[in-house]
Amino acid sequence: MAEAERLLGLITIGILAGGVYGLLAVGLSLQIGVCRVLNITHGEFLMLGGILTFTFSQLGINPLLAPVIVGPILFGLGFLLQATLFRGVKARVPSPSAFEGNALLAAFGVMYVIQYLARIRFGTQSLPSQYLTQPVPYVGINLAVNLIVGFAIAAALGIAVYLFLTRSRVGKAIRATAEDPPTAELMGVNTNTILAVCFGLGGLLAAVAGTLVSMRTPVSTAMGFNNTVIALIVVTLGGLGSVPGSFIAGIIIGIVSMLVAGLWESVLIVPVYYAMLMVLLLVRPTGILGKK
Amino acid sequence: MNITRLFTTHRKLLLMGFLILLIAFVLTFPLYGGARTRVLITMLVYAILAMSWAMFSGTTGYMSLAPAAFFGTGIYTTYLLQNHLPLPIIIVAAGLISFVLAVLLGLVTLRLKGIYFTIFTFGLVVFIPNVVTYVEGEVTQHHGWYFNVLDRTIILYTMLGLAVVTVLAIYLIRRSRLGLAMQSIGGNEEAAEHMGIDTTRTKVLTFAISAIFMGAAGAVLAPSLSYSNPTIAYSAFYSFVPIVAAVFGGMGSLQGPIVGGLLFGFLEKTLKVEWNTYFMLGFGIIIVLVILFLPTGMVGLVPILRDKLGGAISKWRKGREGEQHANT
Numbered sequence: 001m002a003e004a005e006r007l008l009g010l011i012t013i014g015i016l017a018g019g020v021y022g023l024l025a026v027g028l029s030l031q032i033g034v035c036r037v038l039n040i041t042h043g044e045f046l047m048l049g050g051i052l053t054f055t056f057s058q059l060g061i062n063p064l065l066a067p068v069i070v071g072p073i074l075f076g077l078g079f080l081l082q083a084t085l086f087r088g089v090k091a092r093v094p095s096p097s098a099f100e101g102n103a104l105l106a107a108f109g110v111m112y113v114i115q116y117l118a119r120i121r122f123g124t125q126s127l128p129s130q131y132l133t134q135p136v137p138y139v140g141i142n143l144a145v146n147l148i149v150g151f152a153i154a155a156a157l158g159i160a161v162y163l164f165l166t167r168s169r170v171g172k173a174i175r176a177t178a179e180d181p182p183t184a185e186l187m188g189v190n191t192n193t194i195l196a197v198c199f200g201l202g203g204l205l206a207a208v209a210g211t212l213v214s215m216r217t218p219v220s221t222a223m224g225f226n227n228t229v230i231a232l233i234v235v236t237l238g239g240l241g242s243v244p245g246s247f248i249a250g251i252i253i254g255i256v257s258m259l260v261a262g263l264w265e266s267v268l269i270v271p272v273y274y275a276m277l278m279v280l281l282l283v284r285p286t287g288i289l290g291k292k
Numbered sequence: 293m294n295i296t297r298l299f300t301t302h303r304k305l306l307l308m309g310f311l312i313l314l315i316a317f318v319l320t321f322p323l324y325g326g327a328r329t330r331v332l333i334t335m336l337v338y339a340i341l342a343m344s345w346a347m348f349s350g351t352t353g354y355m356s357l358a359p360a361a362f363f364g365t366g367i368y369t370t371y372l373l374q375n376h377l378p379l380p381i382i383i384v385a386a387g388l389i390s391f392v393l394a395v396l397l398g399l400v401t402l403r404l405k406g407i408y409f410t411i412f413t414f415g416l417v418v419f420i421p422n423v424v425t426y427v428e429g430e431v432t433q434h435h436g437w438y439f440n441v442l443d444r445t446i447i448l449y450t451m452l453g454l455a456v457v458t459v460l461a462i463y464l465i466r467r468s469r470l471g472l473a474m475q476s477i478g479g480n481e482e483a484a485e486h487m488g489i490d491t492t493r494t495k496v497l498t499f500a501i502s503a504i505f506m507g508a509a510g511a512v513l514a515p516s517l518s519y520s521n522p523t524i525a526y527s528a529f530y531s532f533v534p535i536v537a538a539v540f541g542g543m544g545s546l547q548g549p550i551v552g553g554l555l556f557g558f559l560e561k562t563l564k565v566e567w568n569t570y571f572m573l574g575f576g577i578i579i580v581l582v583i584l585f586l587p588t589g590m591v592g593l594v595p596i597l598r599d600k601l602g603g604a605i606s607k608w609r610k611g612r613e614g615e616q617h618a619n620t
Contacts, residue, residue, distance in 0.1 A: 233411075
């Protein structure tokens with residue numbers, strides 16, 4: 001009985017933690033699916049979100065309010081990156097098929113710039129950024145409040161993004177641009193602006209995910225890389241360009257990580273993600289909910 | 293004397309002089325002492341990694357982030373076999389193991405679009421060290437790897453030999469049918485497929501060949517480390533170095549990654565100790581600028597500079613002649 005309760009507890013934590021992975025992946029999915037940039041700076045945006053949240057909390061701003069400031073800042077950074085750098089790369093590549101590769105390499109340079117600028121400013125130590133750590137008793141275990149609040153915020157934001165993409169005019173323009181940029185352009189969509197908005201939105205979502213992560217674990221300037229890897233795995237599992245897919249995959253990844261860490265060995269979390277990814281790519285290369 | 297003319301008319305002489313200098317340099321390796329030897333070894337390692345990375349990713353456009361996986365596997369191979377086999381056989385074994393690993397990885401991912409391949413190779417660098425750590429903890433109960441230390445000069449010469457082999461192999465591959473097939477995949481994969489090229493086979497094969505050199509480089513480097521462990525040996529840094537170096541030097545050519553690797557290795561070893569953070573920051577900025585404004589890398593600067601310089605000199609001379617005419 002105790003074993004069953006423990007399992008239920010682990011799965012619950014996994015689902016709650018997975019919501020944040022989902023949120024992180026939605027942003028990356030937009031950047032890959034619409035802007036065609038394999039944005040390996042995504043984890044660095046999360047890192048900036050977390051670190052800035054901590055910095056603002058030192059100034060007396062509540063971490064739950066931090067996204068209101070941090071979100072727009074990183075939206076702007078993402079917007080500028082797409083509007084200047086990736087647009088520039090696109091204009092200069094010899095053939096359209098070379099864009100993805102060159103954009104990746106450029107993103108690579110940006111990753112170094114962000115990471116080391118952050119290091120110069122904030123150092124490399126872990127910063128104690130946890131917030132709302134009070135326990136809530138739940139079937140034999142304790143859940144921290146930040147876990148529940150984090151899931152609620154992530155889910156709300158995920159639904160908002162989904163509605164934005166499917167119901168609003170800008171969302172329609174984004175989907176049109178993802179599908180067929182030249183035709184979207186002919187229909188009067190300013191694709192350059194749309195791409196920049198998309199990239200900025202990805203940055204904003206990563207920033208909020210950073211805030212949510214910072215409430216649960218200490219943040220440091222070195223945390224970006226691992227989060228990029230997780231985000232990439234979640235995006236691939238969920239299928240590019242699918243908001244619900246990203247969330248489902250995020251929750252699966254959350255559950256798997258808790259089960260592997262709780263019942264087996266935490267070094268094996270990434271290997272297990274990997275095994276799942278490998279099986280999925282062999283069976284269904286487009287991901288759980290991805291389109292052809 | 294016109295610089296452009298100097299290069300064209302005395303080319304053979306210059307080349308001979310350069311070769312003699314190079315040979316003298318190589319023969320005097322033992323005289324440099326420990327620290328310089330270490331710098332030279334690092335430069336060669338980075339050149340080998342950058343060359344083999346560019347051979348596959350630079351030509352086909354499939355961006356691999358896996359070099360660290362093969363490089364680390366090479367280091368691990370040396371650790372496992374050092375008490376059982378002589379170094380030359382270990383080096384070959386490390387190359388073969390990396391080859392097999394790359395074939396397996398390639399068969400799973402290279403049928404897919406480039407983006408999935410990149411994602412997969414990206415995570416591989418996190419995947420393998422975790423598995424190795426787990427296996428070590430559960431099965432062998434050993435933590436950390438200690439190496440039988442070899443004289444650094446021997447390692448340097450071995451690494452140089454490996455670098456020469458790598459250059460020759462890549463040179464030959466670039467000129468072969470396989471190299472042409474790779475280039476056509478980089479140009480337009482669909483068209484290449486219609487021309488009758490077995491694109492999957494070409495990609496898997498070349499990816500695996502590039503892994504051989506990375507694994508072998510790790511195996512050669514290992515005895516100079518004295519200590520390592522999965523986290524150090526499989527550090528993602530070794531995946532980033534070849535990319536940074538190759539892009540910096542110019543990834544489209546044979547000589548670009550060599551220049552980039554040697555230069556990056558030299559700068560890293562001499563500047564990084566004091567300027568670590570600013571060094572990497574600077575390199576990030578350089579990568580972005582190179583991608584945007586100099587797609588052929590540092591090597592691409594040479595003809596541009598030569599033309600500019602030659603042009604400026606001939607202009608200056610013409611100007612002077614014009615002046616003289618005016619005076620008379």
